[in-house]
Amino acid sequence: MAQYQDHMLILKSRPYREADLLLTLFGIKSGKIGAVAKGARRPKSRLAGIYPLSYAVCQIYHGRSNLDTLTAVDLVDGFPSLQKDLDKLSWAMFLADFVDEMFQERDANPAVVPWLIAAWERLGVAPGSLSIALTASWHLLKLAGYTPKWDTCEICHKPPVPPTVVVDWENDVLYCHEHSPASHRENNHYGHFGMEISFGTLRTWQQWMTLDVSKIGNYDAKGLIAEQLFALFGRYVESHIGRMPRSLQFVREVENMVEKERNKPL
Numbered sequence: 001m002a003q004y005q006d007h008m009l010i011l012k013s014r015p016y017r018e019a020d021l022l023l024t025l026f027g028i029k030s031g032k033i034g035a036v037a038k039g040a041r042r043p044k045s046r047l048a049g050i051y052p053l054s055y056a057v058c059q060i061y062h063g064r065s066n067l068d069t070l071t072a073v074d075l076v077d078g079f080p081s082l083q084k085d086l087d088k089l090s091w092a093m094f095l096a097d098f099v100d101e102m103f104q105e106r107d108a109n110p111a112v113v114p115w116l117i118a119a120w121e122r123l124g125v126a127p128g129s130l131s132i133a134l135t136a137s138w139h140l141l142k143l144a145g146y147t148p149k150w151d152t153c154e155i156c157h158k159p160p161v162p163p164t165v166v167v168d169w170e171n172d173v174l175y176c177h178e179h180s181p182a183s184h185r186e187n188n189h190y191g192h193f194g195m196e197i198s199f200g201t202l203r204t205w206q207q208w209m210t211l212d213v214s215k216i217g218n219y220d221a222k223g224l225i226a227e228q229l230f231a232l233f234g235r236y237v238e239s240h241i242g243r244m245p246r247s248l249q250f251v252r253e254v255e256n257m258v259e260k261e262r263n264k265p266l
């Protein structure tokens with residue numbers, strides 16, 4: 001039983017009991033935790049300012065229950081620019097959801113925090129939401145222990161060359177154009193385990209993986225490359241986590257809606 005302080009991301013929040021909030025937090029020291037903010041839904045509560053997609057210094061009481069209690073909060077950044085754009089907001093919410101799904105409770109992984117902060121900051125101010133969010137997502141996957149070896153061909157061990165490569169998301173390996181398992185080929189999809197992508201798509205993914213957290217969003221993917229990277233990420237997550245996060249489907253719907261709006265004749 002102890003009181004502690006941690007710098008924490010507020011991932012999610014939902015009403016709880018009469019006037020409380022149930023929060024999902026991710027702290028630098030404590031990892032993911034569930035905490036109750038007692039009375040936070042009363043307008044005069046000193047916890048009233050707490051909301052998801054923000055970063056705060058939290059005072060937490062850890063008692064006998066698995067659910068901690070938030071006793072005080074001091075907001076560091078509320079990322080207000082995210083609220084202005086549905087596309088940015090849905091990506092930011094997806095990232096919060098993704099961290100919640102990928103990491104176990106009380107399993108400290110401090111590097112997660114700067115990636116999420118950088119992504120939320122950058123999403124708020126820069127174009128290219130998909131590239132920012134997917135770069136962060138792949139780095140979060142890496143922090144959770146998933147690192148596909150998509151650098152040399154599984155058969156000839158050479159770095160692949162244009163025009164296309166086949167990535168096998170199930171076994172985390174790659175085939176060059178010459179050694180792609182063509183017998184499995186069907187509409188550019190290789191049975192259950194692989195997908196043909198352009199060499200440019202692979203290069204963009206590789207560049208994303210070399211980026212330092214401060215450079216997030218530096219390689220912006222557009223058009224076919226963006227489409228393939230989105231599909232690849234979904235397949236990879238589905239295959240390794242067992243299902244496609246619902247919030248990712250939501251992002252896709254928002255992207256399609258925004259796209260339609262953009263293409264509307266004036």
Ligand SMILES: [Zn+2]
Binds near residue numbers: 154158177179
């Ligand atoms: Zn090869």
